Amino acid sequence: xxxxxxxxxxxxxxxxxxxxxxxxxxxxxxxxxxxxxxxxxxxxxxxxxxxxxxxxxxxxxxxxxxxxxxxxxxxxxxxxxxxxxxxxxxxxxxxxxxxxxxxxxxxxxxxxxx
Amino acid sequence: xxxxxxxxxxxxxxxxxxxxxxxxxxxxxxxxxxxxxxxxxxxxxxxxxxxxxxxxxxxxxxxxxxxxxxxxxxxxxxxxxxxxxxxxxxxxxxxxxxxxxxxxxxxxxxx
Numbered sequence: 001x002x003x004x005x006x007x008x009x010x011x012x013x014x015x016x017x018x019x020x021x022x023x024x025x026x027x028x029x030x031x032x033x034x035x036x037x038x039x040x041x042x043x044x045x046x047x048x049x050x051x052x053x054x055x056x057x058x059x060x061x062x063x064x065x066x067x068x069x070x071x072x073x074x075x076x077x078x079x080x081x082x083x084x085x086x087x088x089x090x091x092x093x094x095x096x097x098x099x100x101x102x103x104x105x106x107x108x109x110x111x112x113x114x
Numbered sequence: 115x116x117x118x119x120x121x122x123x124x125x126x127x128x129x130x131x132x133x134x135x136x137x138x139x140x141x142x143x144x145x146x147x148x149x150x151x152x153x154x155x156x157x158x159x160x161x162x163x164x165x166x167x168x169x170x171x172x173x174x175x176x177x178x179x180x181x182x183x184x185x186x187x188x189x190x191x192x193x194x195x196x197x198x199x200x201x202x203x204x205x206x207x208x209x210x211x212x213x214x215x216x217x218x219x220x221x222x223x224x225x
Contacts, residue, residue, distance in 0.1 A: 040200075098206070098211030100206060105158070108155070
């Protein structure tokens with residue numbers, strides 16, 4: 001199993017809503033990542049978790065709150081988002097942090113904030 | 115991050131070869147990567163090359179690295195319609211293992 005599974009695939013939320021994005025992998029990877037990708041742009045790193053601890057926060061606004069409940073799961077909690085936060089949110093995992101030669105990406109959650 | 119430059123659009127006929135180019139500025143690059151992103155999908159790592167190599171071949175894919183000119187290319191032989199996608203090059207460097215992506219190159223394969 002070399003899959004990173006993200007749910008939901010699509011999400012529409014209002015600016016006052018609270019929602020969560022989920023990411024799951026069962027490859028035994030100990031590093032997990034959140035990226036944000038705007039249309040026709042490359043992905044931008046948001047957060048990195050290593051061994052279930054937050055390793056990198058790329059100065060992401062606090063309306064995005066990551067959580068790593070266990071080594072297989074990564075969540076991104078969303079609250080009071082803005083329309084400009086609409087994007088494709090990609091999760092990735094790798095065996096250890098920064099081993100990108102063995103990293104896998106999920107299919108993403110396409111988020112629309114209205 | 116480091117600057118990674120890519121051209122934007124390439125149209126190629128099915129069965130022909132396609133070449134996508136990328137230039138980078140960080141001379142301390144360790145690995146250089148090629149990712150494929152199909153419409154509405156995540157990124158798929160296609161191949162990568164270590165910075166002390168000049169060439170890597172993997173089935174229909176050939177990666178060429180010119181360290182002197184800081185130029186990376188991906189050649190896809192016998193291009194298929196399923197190769198239509200956006201291709202991103204990326205690099206990691208000594209002391210900075212975060213992926214630095216290029217802007218992406220859209221490849222459209224014409225049947």
